[in-house]
Each structure stands twice: as C-alpha cells, then as structure tokens.
Amino acid sequence: MKFYRLIILLIVIIGASSAKAQVNGVSVKMPVLGKNDTIRVAGTNDNGEMIPWIALREVVIYGYRVFKSPAERLAYDRLRYNVMKVMPYALYAKRRYEQLEQELASTTDKKAQKKFVKQCDKEIKDMFNREIKELTITQGQILTKLIDRELGRTTYDIVKETKGGITAFLYQSVARVVGHNLKSKYDPQQERDIESIITSSGFYQ
Template sequence: MKIKGLFLLCFVMIFSITLKAQEAAAPIFPKKGQNDTIRVASTNDNGVMIPWMQLQDVTINAARLFKSPQERAAFNRLRYNVLKVMPYALFAKRRYEQLERDLAVTAEKKEQKALVKACDKEIKDMFNREIKELTITQGQILTKLIDREVGRTTYDIVKQTKGGFAAFSYQIVARVVGHNLKSTYSPSEDRDIESIIRSSGFYQ
C-alpha cells in the first residue's frame, strides 16, 4: 500500500512538472490591433512569435550623370524608343508563350498548323496596325527586346513557326530596311537599355 501511494505521488509530481514545462514553453504572440486582419508568417524567437512578411526586392539606382547635354539628349532619345517598343516585345512574349502551351497539348498536326497560323496572323496584324510605323532605330531595339523577353531571336521564332525558308526571306527583307532579325540582347553590352527597362515600371 505504501509502495502504491509512493508511486502515485511520483506520478503526480512528474505530471505537474510536465505541465509547468509545457506552460513555460507556450509561445507568446503579439497583441492584435483593430486593423490587423492580414495573415502573415511568424518565427519563434526564444518563445516570442515574431510576425514577418516577405517584401519585393527594391532596386536603388544612383542618379545618372551626363558628360554633356548631347549625351543626355541621346539617352533621352534611347529611353523614348525603348519605352515605345517595349509593349510590343512583351506582347510577343505572352503570345508565343501561349502558342507553346497550346502546341504542347495539341497532338493533331492540322490543329497545330492552325494555332501557328492564328498566332502569325495576330503578330502580323499588330505589325500592319502599329509596328510598321516604327523608325529603323526603334525596329532594331525591338528585335533585341524580343530576344530578351522570349529568349530567342526573331529569326529563330520565324524559323520555328514558319520554317527556314520563311525566316530566310524575312531576314532579307529586314536587312534591306536596316533591321537584323538575328539581333541578340546582352545586358552588359546593352546596359543603357537594361537600365531603362529596370526603372520603367514594366515589371512592377
């Protein structure tokens, strides 16, 4: 009987110690305000729950200094041209990404050709409606930006969708008017363009 009572006493003591340990380990949450309605992540810092949320990266650029008024004017012209053609490059990116998604789930060759034809017509309509009015410089920038956004040159895109002969023919016409469908984009070589794009707000 004494042994049984001793055992019961030990059990109660152990149980009470465990409860106290659990109570001590309970995390402390910050008090919510009246307008605190947004769920956020939190981290346990020695028993205190610290709320946090991930913010978007912020790029801070120093104010550009120009050596002369002519250099400033040239940069402003470049900025104007980049901002004018950037929406077209983004449109081409979205349209060809959609085309690739559609082709990936379409097995029929006839349907694939119809999808390519529809995409080609949409791009051509945009060219006939707006892009044909671009200057030579703007067209040169556009071919670079398409390579930047799509990851392939305009020549490669035409070759993939229309075939090698069509790409060759388009390139001949482009070269006559001062364009090069094989133009590639280099963030280091085209650093002024890259700087303009990064500060333009297109990716916010």
C-alpha cells in the same frame, strides 16, 4: 519481440510528451500593448520574448545618373523613348508566342497545328500593318533585341520554327536591306542602358 516493440513505443511517447511539456512550460514575454494597438501582426519567439514584425514590400533604389554632357543626356532620353515605345510589342510577342506553344502542344494533328500557326501569323501581321510598320529603323533594331530578351529566341529563330528555314532566310534578307537583323541577340551587359530603362519602367510590377 512484441514486448520490446511495446517498450520502445512507450519510450517514444513519454519522450515526446516530456519535450512538449518543456516547450509549453517556457514563459513567453509578450510585448506591452497600448490602447491603439489593434492591428494583428506576426510574431517570433526569440529566447522567450515575443517580437512582433510586419513583412514589408521590396523597395528598389536606383542611383541618380549624372550625364557628362547635354548631348549624352539627350541620347539617353531618346533611347528611353524608343525602348518604351517598342517594349509593349515585345511583351505582346512573348504572350502570343507562349500561347502558340501551348496550342501546338495540345494536339498532334498537323492540320490543327498549321491552323494555329496561321492564326498567330495573321495576328502578328495585323499588328505590323497597324502599328509596327510605323517604327523607325532604330526602334525596329531595339524591338528585335527585346524579343530575344523576352523569349530567349531571336526573331529569326521564331520565324524559322513556325514558318520554316526558307521563309526565315527571306525575312532576314528583307530586314537586312532596311537596316534590321532578325538574328540580333540581347546581352544585358552590352545593353546596360536598355536594361536599366526596362527594370525601372514598371513593366514587371
């Protein structure tokens, strides 16, 4: 039995050596280099011919939009201004909420978790008192949608998860009075203009 195993092992070794010899025996045609060809690049063996290549960065091309009227162009410019105004707040909310989730997952101590939530709530309120309270109703509506876009959760859901259902209900009631809806969801198909503005803005480069 051991004798047969030895024979099989020898066959495998000889076969592998033969295959390696065949590969090494194939002549590869290298490109002709000029005196200024000093940059090392990658190469691919294509049927015996070595083809140099360089990986290029992705280039995104956007079509030039034609507006039907000056009023439509003005409306789009106003929308772009509003999106660019509130997008940093949505990205901040995303980073801060992700940090809060990591902090809550790091401990099972309810007291420590409440401390994390309170600290997050304080930071959000401080930012609200400094900057967000100056937003227009339209900008606030866009912000609630962008928070859903970035986090996959509506503002209402976030408040409900961190502060409870009663607080979320109260926040929603106040928001509705001033024209906001914390339950607003983001639909890329319905918000194609906003999506186009975001993807071409450079926020994710």
